[in-house]
Amino acid sequence: xxxxxxxxxxxxxxxxxRQALLVxxxxxxxxxxxxxxxxxxxxxxxxCRPTAVILDANMPAISGLAVCEHIKEDKTGxxxxxxxxxxxxxxxxxxxxRCSVASxxxxxxxxxxxxxxxxxxxxxxxxxxxxxx
Numbered sequence: 001x002x003x004x005x006x007x008x009x010x011x012x013x014x015x016x017x018r019q020a021l022l023v024x025x026x027x028x029x030x031x032x033x034x035x036x037x038x039x040x041x042x043x044x045x046x047x048c049r050p051t052a053v054i055l056d057a058n059m060p061a062i063s064g065l066a067v068c069e070h071i072k073e074d075k076t077g078x079x080x081x082x083x084x085x086x087x088x089x090x091x092x093x094x095x096x097x098r099c100s101v102a103s104x105x106x107x108x109x110x111x112x113x114x115x116x117x118x119x120x121x122x123x124x125x126x127x128x129x130x131x132x133x
Contacts, residue, residue: 006126007031007048011041011067012056012085017111021054024115030122038062042070050080052125054118055105057086057096065103072104081125083118087111 008030012018018034025032033048035041038059045053045067053071055064064084071077084100084107097108107121 005031006052006122007033007050008122009033009035009041009044009048009050009053011035011038011044011054011059011064013037013059014056014087017056017085021115021118025119025122028119028122038064038067041067045071045077049076051129052081052083052122054083054085057084057100065099068100068103068105078104081106083107083109083121085109085111085113085118 008025010018010021010025010032011034012021013036015036018036022032022034033044033050035044039062041055042062053068055067057064068082068084071080071082082105084097084105086096086100086108087110100108109118
């Protein structure tokens, strides 16, 4: 599976972060859908069944943590890699990371992070899915 066949769901309530990720990931060859909040992320997940999900851990109303739990409760979703991104302050980022793992998250990146790091991670995930599939 190449990045061109990878559909990535990006959910972040920060418009600038979401748009920047959308542009960079599409430029890297990924098919990207984006959501501005948790409810929209759940709806898009159900509609398009992405091969990987990138979630902001701290979104209002429905958090990324709750979205992850929803995805992982689904039989097909339990194998969908979830990458959490969070800009939590340094004092709370360890707590957010632990909560992300507890909700079923597979990876955690602290904001700010290098987009290339995320692209490399998604490429690695695609390689693992190709071998498993």
